[in-house]
């Protein structure tokens with residue numbers, strides 16, 4: 001089940017304070033919410049949290065979902081620094097946007113692409129996923145820029161490489177995300193490719209920012 005972004009943020013905050021900092025409960029004030037807020041009602045209904053007067057605690061039932069949200073957040077941070085080469089400020093800004101886009105289907109491809117990292121750029125541990133546990137050393141496929149491939153080439157988006165934040169966000173909102181399948185339909189005069197079920201056209205410069213892993 002998909003929980004709301006706000007509920008997910010509350011879970012992350014609770015997990016950090018309780019599991020990492022050793023607190024037992026966290027105050028509503030610190031969570032910047034209150035008992036009647038929809039995100040608190042949502043989490044109570046799922047039995048992920050308990051509320052005692054104005055403090056909140058994480059129930060065993062909520063730990064899995066909280067851990068998975070933390071994992072996506074910290075993987076998103078790693079991705080921003082390692083692949084997109086962003087500085088701290090831009091990393092924070094984009095990681096928050098990206099973590100909600102980083103759903104289960106792309107999460108494992110990204111973790112694998114990053115080499116199953118154990119720590120985020122703040123040096124906090126990234127909870128391991130299935131992919132890390134079964135990480136079989138698979139041979140790395142060839143990664144190449146979209147502007148260098150010929151018509152008919154198929155593969156998956158490996159990463160985006162641009163120092164321009166606006167361009168990066170534009171590519172991301174077009175759905176060009178690591179792990180998504182891609183097939184090149186045309187390379188001149190513009191680059192046209194099939195991305196999942198959509199067809200997208202970009203100029204050569206933008207195609208040069210998209211890197212794909214060939215095959216499958």
Ligand SMILES: [Zn+2]
Nearest residue numbers: 077120121122
């Ligand atoms: Zn971090």
Ligand SMILES: [Zn+2]
Nearest residue numbers: 111116131132
């Ligand atoms: Zn992994």
